[in-house]
Amino acid sequence: ExxxxxxxxxxxxxxxxxxxxxxxxxxxxxxxxxxxxxxxxxxxxxxxxxxxxxxxxxxxxxxxxxxxxxxxxxxxxxxxxxxxxxxxxxISVDTQHMMTLESLINKQFKNNRSVVDYAAQLYMTPQNLNRITKKAMGKSVSELINEKLIIEIKRYLVYTDMSSEEIAHFFNFYDNSYFTKTFKKAVGETPKAFRKKQKELFFPTK
Known part of the structure; x- marks a missing residue:
């Protein structure tokens, strides 16, 4: 039990x-x-x-x-x-690498989405780092970075009054249509549709 x-x-x-x-x-x-x-x-x-x-x-x-x-x-x-x-x-060596990578992504994802740069910080090649992430998570380094990015964008959509355009610029998307396309591909709906649904769920008007 x-x-x-x-x-x-x-x-x-x-x-x-x-x-x-x-x-x-x-x-x-x-x-x-x-x-x-x-x-x-x-x-x-x-x-x-x-x-x-x-x-x-x-x-x-x-x-x-x-x-x-x-x-x-x-x-x-x-x-x-x-x-x-x-x-x-x-904890194994590969797991330590994964935990360090996630810590780096959490701190740098907003301005750094380069797999080459993350690999360099871990003193390994991009190919080796991708091998480790694929083995551990079934995902590439780029996918892990994007996963973190989408979570943070969701947070700003739900808990700030920033417009979608302002959020796109804040996360270094200088093309708003690409921002919308990236978010919709990951979430299945546009940023505005996601915000509306979440606001109704967590902040219902009486």
């Missing part, structure tokens, strides 16, 4: 949230053994935290989703601390 906590990546779209959450070991998608043996004390702590989340979820209180986000963040941080203490020393 157990308890599952299911959430989509888009649930955590606030500014800065995803970048530091992805740096947490338990949240990192490149770790092959995301399992932790809990002590009785830790188990009771997580049961309490999950129960608090469950109570918040079934109620319709003021700032419900903000509270759920804070509670989820607390759970992930506590799990990551336990993971770091027990397993970080067992």
């Amino acid at each position: 157990g308890i599952g906590v299911l959430f989509q990546a888009d649930f955590i779209l606030r500014h800065g949230a995803q970048q530091w959450l992805q740096s947490l070991p338990i949240f990192n998608r490149f770790l092959s053994e995301p399992f932790i043996e809990l002590s009785e004390e830790d188990l009771l702590m997580f049961q309490r935290l999950i129960n608090e989340m469950d109570t918040e979820y079934v109620n319709d209180d003021f700032l419900k989703y903000e509270m759920l986000e804070a509670q989820l963040t607390q759970v992930l941080v506590k799990l990551s601390r336990l993971y770091r203490a027990s397993k970080e020393s067992k």
Whole structure:
């Protein structure tokens, strides 16, 4: 028996949230053994935290989703601390490269989308870096960069009042039609359509 906590990546779209959450070991998608043996004390702590989340979820209180986000963040941080203490020393070389790459992408994606440059920062060839990412994720370095880019664009569409044109310029798309085409290819709808749907979902007008 157990308890599952299911959430989509888009649930955590606030500014800065995803970048530091992805740096947490338990949240990192490149770790092959995301399992932790809990002590009785830790188990009771997580049961309490999950129960608090469950109570918040079934109620319709003021700032419900903000509270759920804070509670989820607390759970992930506590799990990551336990993971770091027990397993970080067992991470493989390729996994270390992947985690470093993701950290670099998180910091540089807005102005740097060059596979050659990321490979150079990891002291390897682009071909070798692509081999590692393909093996670990089934994706090329370019696809990982674009994945991060789309998540950040979504965040700005949902949580800012910037126009699509302003967001395109902010993320260094100097052709707005190319920005729209890139976003629609990844998400399946235009930036304006995505914004409208998300605003209605998270900020419904009464």
